[in-house]
Structures are given as structure tokens and as C-alpha cells.
Amino acid sequence: MRAAAGSPAGPQVLEADGIQVAFAGRQVLANIYLRVQTGQIVGLLGRNGSGKSVLLQTIFGARTVADASVRVNGRRVVPAFRQAGLLNYLPQEPLLPPSLPLRQAARMLGVELTEATARFPELRPQFDCRAGELSGGTARLLQTLLLLHADTAFSLFDEPFSGVMPVHVETLAEEMQRIKQRKGLLITDHRHAEVLPLCDVVYLLHQGRLLKLEGDVKEALRDYGYLAQ
Amino acid sequence: MAARRVGKPNQAFLMTILITQLRAVGLFYRSVAPFMLGISGLILATVLLPALREGWGAGLLPGLLLAKLATAPVVWYLSEQLRPGQYWFYFNLGLSRRRLWGGVVALDGLLFLGGVLAMRAGVA
Numbered sequence: 410m411r412a413a414a415g416s417p418a419g420p421q422v423l424e425a426d427g428i429q430v431a432f433a434g435r436q437v438l439a440n441i442y443l444r445v446q447t448g449q450i451v452g453l454l455g456r457n458g459s460g461k462s463v464l465l466q467t468i469f470g471a472r473t474v475a476d477a478s479v480r481v482n483g484r485r486v487v488p489a490f491r492q493a494g495l496l497n498y499l500p501q502e503p504l505l506p507p508s509l510p511l512r513q514a515a516r517m518l519g520v521e522l523t524e525a526t527a528r529f530p531e532l533r534p535q536f537d538c539r540a541g542e543l544s545g546g547t548a549r550l551l552q553t554l555l556l557l558h559a560d561t562a563f564s565l566f567d568e569p570f571s572g573v574m575p576v577h578v579e580t581l582a583e584e585m586q587r588i589k590q591r592k593g594l595l596i597t598d599h600r601h602a603e604v605l606p607l608c609d610v611v612y613l614l615h616q617g618r619l620l621k622l623e624g625d626v627k628e629a630l631r632d633y634g635y636l637a638q
Numbered sequence: 639m640a641a642r643r644v645g646k647p648n649q650a651f652l653m654t655i656l657i658t659q660l661r662a663v664g665l666f667y668r669s670v671a672p673f674m675l676g677i678s679g680l681i682l683a684t685v686l687l688p689a690l691r692e693g694w695g696a697g698l699l700p701g702l703l704l705a706k707l708a709t710a711p712v713v714w715y716l717s718e719q720l721r722p723g724q725y726w727f728y729f730n731l732g733l734s735r736r737r738l739w740g741g742v743v744a745l746d747g748l749l750f751l752g753g754v755l756a757m758r759a760g761v762a
């Protein structure tokens with residue numbers, strides 16, 4: 410692992426604020442403040458269309474939002490994806506070009522494929538496939554594992570469990586718990602039963618505002634109408 | 639494994655990133671190559687080849703290069719429309735749209751230039 414000279418000790422803190430986004434006159438995000446630090450898994454929940462993906466893409470830097478501020482340890486990093494080794498992002502749509510062989514994708518992301526999939530031995534026969542040849546669930550799992558094991562300080566995952574079969578979801582959740590020792594993870598996924606036990610901090614996007622949930626998170630999610638009563 | 643420290647990267651790390659990004663530009667070029675090489679082939683076959691055969695193709699190169707450059711926005715637009723989600727992998731490698739397309743246009747320009755020179759040598 411590369412350790413850059415002159416970097417501060419202790420956990421690294423990724424903060425985002427000043428993000429305001431409106432679509433067709435409707436305010437989707439307003440006065441957002443979000444904080445993730447290495448060693449944490451942070452959950453981001455919200456109804457469909459509440460702006461979760463927009464928020465992740467804005468933090469990642471793929472979406473330009475005026476006045477958005479993304480900082481690491483207080484230093485502005487916009488667009489964040491241009492900063493080597495800072496963060497990666499799993500979008501809802503397929504990550505890898507369909508024609509790209511899996512081994513090459515792993516090499517380009519700086520990931521040792523065998524190591525990244527050590528807990529998923531049934532994936533080994535797929536190593537020589539191209540990304541477009543994989544089934545939806547397998548592709549999702551592999552893409553998540555590649556980004557999870559990539560050498561970045563933070564990973565932003567947009568629906569990492571989507572389409573992944575239950576036995577793999579459990580193992581993937583354990584992998585996330587293991588990897589968080591050296592990373593900060595920001596996860597949004599509607600599979601709250603799997604996501605909530607993983608999270609150290611939970612945010613809810615509700616009517617354009619980001620609420621940090623404390624105490625009984627499930628009760629709060631019911632109160633805000635995200636979970637059924 | 640300790641948490642990655644974000645700070646000033648060392649030279650070997652930067653070199654690895656540079657090589658990866660060059661490979662990424664090559665990979666991205668492959669996805670638009672059918673359009674770009676098709677346009678190059680069309681320009682060379684319909685303009686340069688007849689001109690060279692008729693003996694007035696010597697001063698055509700700047701004009702042809704400009705014509706070729708002028709087609710890049712069309713390919714960019716079509717690519718954006720047909721594959722809007724194609725950039726995520728490249729963003730994860732630290733490449734912006736601008737860098738990606740800058741690299742593609744430079745690579746395509748070089749290939750086009752190579753085609754012009756090869757055609758000139760072939761006709762001569």
C-alpha cells in the first residue's frame with residue numbers, strides 16, 4: 410500500500426456540502442451536508458427519485474453542481490475522481506465496457522482479481538470472460554468487488570446488492586465490514602435489511618434534505634415513510 | 639492493510655496512473671473506432687486518392703486534417719446519445735470526458751496522418 414508523504418495521521422474525512430440540485434423546477438437536493446470517514450460504512454437511504462444517485466455522482470465529481478464543496482480532511486477536491494487514490498464509484502448501470510476482459514479491467518483498476526474474489530471461488534471460471542458476457546448478478550458482484558478492493562480511501566456504491574443472490578449478499582456484506590478497516594464506504598441500496606446492520610451512520614434523503622438518523626433508525630425510517638408501519 | 643493516505647503521490651505511482659490512462663484512452667478509442675476510422679477511410683478514398691491520382695493532392699493535407707477534425711464533434715454527439723453511461727469506468731480511472739476525447743482526437747489524428755502518408759507513398 411502506498412503511503413503518501415506528509416499526510417496527516419488518523420482517519421480521513423470526506424465531507425460534502427453546498428449541494429443544491431433542481432430538476433424542472435423541483436428542488437431535489439438542498440443544503441446537503443454529508444460526512445464519511447475511513448473505518449466507517451455510511452448508509453444513504455431514500456425513496457425512488459429522492460436524489461441518492463445524483464448526490465453520489467456529485468460527490469464523485471461526475472456531475473457538476475455549482476457551489477458544491479467536496480473536501481477531504483478540509484481540502485477541496487472537485488472533481489474528486491481526478492484525485493488519484495481518493496475514491497471510486499459504482500453506478501447503478503454497468504460499470505465496465507462490455508468488450509473489456511475481466512482480467513484487464515482488474516489490472517487497470519490495480520486490483521488482484523484472485524485476491525478480490527477469494528471468498529467467492531465460484532467466480533473463478535468467469536475470470537476469462539468479457540464484462541458483457543457475465544450475468545447481471547455476477548457482473549454486479551464482480552464490479553462491486555473490484556471497486557471495494559481497489560486502492561482508494563473511499564468507495565461510493567449505488568445499489569451494490571442489486572441482482573446479487575442472497576448467499577453472495579451475505580459474504581459481500583462481510584467483505585465490506587472487513588475492508589472498512591482501511592476505507593470509508595458510502596452505500597445506497599433499497600435492501601435495507603442487509604444495509605442497516607452494516608452501517609455505522611445512516612442518512613435519509615427526505616424531501617431534498619439529508620437527515621442523519623440517530624437512535625432507533627428503523628423507527629425513524631417508518632416515521633418518514635421509507636419503511637411500512 | 640492500512641488506510642490509504644491521500645497526499646502527494648510518488649513518481650512510480652504517477653507513472654502507473656499515466657500508463658493506465660493511456661491504455662484507457664486506447665480502450666475508449668476502440669469503442670468509437672468504427673465511426674472515426676470509417677470517416678477517415680471515406681475522406682481518404684473519396685478525396686485524397688482521386689486527387690493524388692490526378693496529381694493535385696500535394697497541398698491537401700491541412701484541409702483534410704481540418705475536415706477530419708470537424709467530424710469529431712459529430713462522433714462525440716452520436717457517442718453521447720447512443721452510450722450515455724460509457725464513461726463510468728474511465729472516471730474510476732481518473733479520466734475526465736475532456737481528457738478522454740482529447741486523447742481520442744489526438745490518436746485518431748495520428749492514424750489519419752499515417753493513412754495520408756501511406757496513401758501518398760502507395761500512389762507515388
